[in-house]
Amino acid sequence: MTDAAEALRVDNLTISYGSAPASVSGVSLRVRQGEIVGVIGESGSGKSSVALAMMGLLPDSARVSADRMTVAGIDVSAATEREWAQVRGAKASMVFQEPMSALNPCMRIGAQIAEVLLIHGAADRRQARARALEILRLVQMPDAEKRLDYFPHQLSGGQRQRVVIAIAVAAGPSLLVADEPTTALDVTVQAQILDLIKSLRDETGMGVLFISHDLGVIGQLCERVAVMYRGRVVEAGSARRVLEDPGHPYTRALLESIPRPSVPVRSPLAVIPPVNDFAQVPAVLEEAS
Template sequence: MTDDVDALRVEDLSISYGTAPPSVSGVSLRVRKGEIVGVIGESGSGKSSIALAMMGLLPDSARVTAGRMTVAGAEMQDATERDWEQVRGVKASMVFQEPMAALNPCMRIGAQIAEVLQIHGKTDKRRARARALEILQLVQMPDAEKRLSYYPHQLSGGQRQRVVIAIAVAAGPDLLVADEPTTALDVTVQAQILELIKSLRDETGMGVLFISHDLGVIGQLCERVAVMYRGRVVESGSARRVLEDPRHPYTRALLESIPRPSVPVRSPLAVIPALNDFTEAPAELEEAS
């Protein structure tokens, strides 16, 4: 893991497809080492596109431009696929929201973790299984040694997500990009995965870019947050300030749309107004010091 550099720094990021208007425009984000930064917004706001762009995983049809894009000290704004291959899995890794789709159903868990270690030169074939066990224990997998020989379908959803996280952190990345990693999990398992991400951050010092549509999760996990609306960051700052004192009307609408137990049962739910209702400029953005 490299020292004295940001895990992620991107300035003026735009993503477009063909002649259509940009799906992401003018986005700037910073994730320091040891920091968890959340990106939140409704579906279609551009969150996952940003996550994929930070890993060089957007399709060839996407046009990505940025004034600056630095991943763990590597300048990536004009990177080729070969350049990204030197970064993915080593300096930056990604956790997807559906673990079953991210794992090879025909390979045992231990072999999938060991494969990552060998590909990135972190260990030889002889030591790979032992190191895979250590990493599975790091992500707090129950009965880890036994589960090395399991296939993905033999694990629960929460256990599969632990395996995906184990693969992501195996090579000691500076940046972990987590794209809604708790969406498919029940509330109890979701809390366990969030605590796991926190503990891994504390133990390894990696930075985390956490993508979510869940304000509760963001408030529980993140130090800072950026609010996305129609491909732009409309508000950012400390998670506590943004969630307790929102300054942009979209952020306020997002918070007001959360159902509350104190509201009478038959009261109408608050909804976010039509897209055209948010026309004012972004709230003043807080830059990380």
């Protein structure tokens, strides 16, 4: 039996392509309802591959295996595309890092939100527009009633990301997978989006898997964090412990590579050592309490 309080549980996830070595190996993650869990690491560490696997969105060429993979209590380890279609939107949704490419440029944003409700039977056509307006207000869109009929190009980057989040939460999913959703936004708008994700978590009780390379964002938002390196989790635990007292040398190298205002401008930047420095170091894993 799966713990009903788990929005996501994956044990020993492996992703590979053709005859190449596995790009993701032995990854285990757990997200409870109402919890925000961060996944951090360099570009190419496997973060986005894990996120896409959680949504059944990897290409057909990918071979995915796991001892266990459940979303909102539903076993998706061997789900067909038809079964995934019932899970996406209703049980789990994803927010991508570039909102303009995630939205249909030819549809008004109200219709895009309403479409999710119609697909999953959460509203009929008469109710869908009213519910879309409620959701747009939920994500704190300014002048929501007017913007309901806007096309994506008429909105700012931050407003488009609010629309993407509105679409993601429209059908009340148990899990929100956010893949670097603030990367393309300026610092002020980024803070607003992070506050929005927190407030939506508080209001809906959904679990959030938050993918990022920004350690500052992870520190602000997440209760627990997993650090990925070359396709595996090398450290996991409470965000405070991992970010303030890292136990793995790769985590320490990540933290040391962040430029600090207190360091003289002419001082050389810290760099992450070559691959072989970390390849054989045992993972530092702290069980979720």
